Amino acid sequence: MKIQELNISLNQQNYLEAIYELCVTHGHAHTKMIAESMGVRMASVTEALRSLSAKELINYEVRKTITLTKHGEDVARELAKRHKIISDFLHQILGCSMQRADEAACRIEHVIDEKLKDRFAEFVQFLKKESEQGEDLIGKFQKSYQDMLERQNG
Amino acid sequence: MKIQELNISLNQQNYLEAIYELCVTHGHAHTKMIAESMGVRMASVTEALRSLSAKELINYEVRKTITLTKHGEDVARELAKRHKIISDFLHQILGCSMQRADEAACRIEHVIDEKLKDRFAEFVQFLKKESEQGEDLIGKFQKSYQDMLERQNG
DNA sequence: GGATAAAATTATATATACCTAATAACCATT
DNA sequence: AATGGTTATTAGGTATATATAATTTTATCC
Numbered sequence: 001m002k003i004q005e006l007n008i009s010l011n012q013q014n015y016l017e018a019i020y021e022l023c024v025t026h027g028h029a030h031t032k033m034i035a036e037s038m039g040v041r042m043a044s045v046t047e048a049l050r051s052l053s054a055k056e057l058i059n060y061e062v063r064k065t066i067t068l069t070k071h072g073e074d075v076a077r078e079l080a081k082r083h084k085i086i087s088d089f090l091h092q093i094l095g096c097s098m099q100r101a102d103e104a105a106c107r108i109e110h111v112i113d114e115k116l117k118d119r120f121a122e123f124v125q126f127l128k129k130e131s132e133q134g135e136d137l138i139g140k141f142q143k144s145y146q147d148m149l150e151r152q153n154g
Numbered sequence: 155m156k157i158q159e160l161n162i163s164l165n166q167q168n169y170l171e172a173i174y175e176l177c178v179t180h181g182h183a184h185t186k187m188i189a190e191s192m193g194v195r196m197a198s199v200t201e202a203l204r205s206l207s208a209k210e211l212i213n214y215e216v217r218k219t220i221t222l223t224k225h226g227e228d229v230a231r232e233l234a235k236r237h238k239i240i241s242d243f244l245h246q247i248l249g250c251s252m253q254r255a256d257e258a259a260c261r262i263e264h265v266i267d268e269k270l271k272d273r274f275a276e277f278v279q280f281l282k283k284e285s286e287q288g289e290d291l292i293g294k295f296q297k298s299y300q301d302m303l304e305r306q307n308g
Numbered sequence: 309g310g311a312t313a314a315a316a317t318t319a320t321a322t323a324t325a326c327c328t329a330a331t332a333a334c335c336a337t338t
Numbered sequence: 339a340a341t342g343g344t345t346a347t348t349a350g351g352t353a354t355a356t357a358t359a360a361t362t363t364t365a366t367c368c
Contacts, residue, residue: 009323009324009325011324011325011326012324030345030346031345031346031347032344032345032346040325040326040327041326041327041328042345042346042347043326043327043328043329043346043347043348043349044325044326044327045346046346046347046348047324047325047326047347048324048325051323051324062333062346062347063332063333063334063345063346063347090270093277094270094273094274094277095273096269096270096273100269100270104265104266104267104270107265107266108262108265108266111258111261111262111265112258112261112262113258115250115254116244116248116250116254116258119248119249119250119299120248122295122298122299122302123247123248123295123299126294126295126298126299127295130291130294134289135288137284137291140280140284141276141277141280141281144276144280145273145276145277145280148276163353163354163355165354165355165356166354184315184316185315185316185317186314186315186316194355194356194357195356195357195358196315196316196317197316197317197318197319197356197357197358197359198355198356198357199316200316200317200318201317201354201355201356202355205354216316216317216363217315217316217317217362217363217364
């Protein structure tokens with residue numbers, strides 16, 4: 001899916017993902033839940049809901065519970081996939097903490113396209129396989145990185 | 155340098171980089187050159203110049219040539235560094251074309267922080283060294299990725 | 309040196325994305 | 339069914355980032 005060509009702003013993508021997560025965990029979403037998960041005020045959510053609704057990504061009627069349309073769900077699922085691939089790379093390979101990997105993935109997922117995402121995914125898989133079969137490359141890198149940090153800081 | 159804490163928007167960062175590149179290649183920058191290199195209208199550039207100037211990142215007076223302040227140059231140089239590290243990773247390791255690597259780096263450079271940039275840089279160095287000293291890992295990955303694409307497409 | 313072209317700026321408008329404050333709707337309890 | 343609390347929306351304001359159209363300034367060229 002070519003999300004970049006769908007004319008959905010980065011913020012709208014973030015709202016969509018938040019709503020997707022809430023729908024997965026609670027079956028639906030509400031203004032307040034979304035506001036809390038995004039760290040914004042409810043008034044901001046209401047506006048975002050209007051634009052997502054205009055783009056037919058969510059089912060939204062004033063003062064009713066919010067769900068994703070089929071299209072919205074497809075987009076959200078694709079974003080979630082990108083997020084996972086990137087955060088796995090950052091955490092499992094580069095060795096960032098889960099939290100840092102997650103935060104960075106939130107930002108990177110919107111700016112990589114389908115093909116780049118696939119390359120990342122394949123690369124993570126490749127390195128894991130290599131590390132299992134032969135020398136533990138991933139561990140070797142992470143150790144060398146830690147050593148370097150220690151040399152730098154004291 | 156913690157660019158994320160400097161309160162410079164992504165677009166302003168892009169303008170700063172464009173101006174930096176133009177200053178490197180031409181010694182200074184003009185509204186029209188910037189507009190062309192950014193793909194926007196001159197009127198948009200003028201506004202961006204005002205905000206960059208307000209933040210003391212550029213030396214700007216109406217209808218005079220534009221240069222970077224010391225601070226602006228520091229920020230721009232740091233952004234250029236991030237750009238290079240990311241595009242090297244995407245091109246040399248993941249195997250994207252130069253052009254695609256460059257385009258993606260333009261977007262990613264703004265959303266990674268100092269520490270993540272360092273990890274990327276170290277990782278690229280590590281893999282290159284490993285690939286030189288032992289088995290050609292990078293080549294092996296790129297070959298396996300190409301093979302996979304061929305299997306998929308025909 | 310005046311006409312014209314190019315470059316830059318201003319004025320005005322649109323869209324996104326956030327905020328606070330005010331209001332409206334819903335619901336829960338008595 | 340009135341009241342009070344929670345949730346949601348509207349109204350109005352700010353900031354960014356773009357655009358077009360009009361104007362102003364600067365440069366060029368006969």
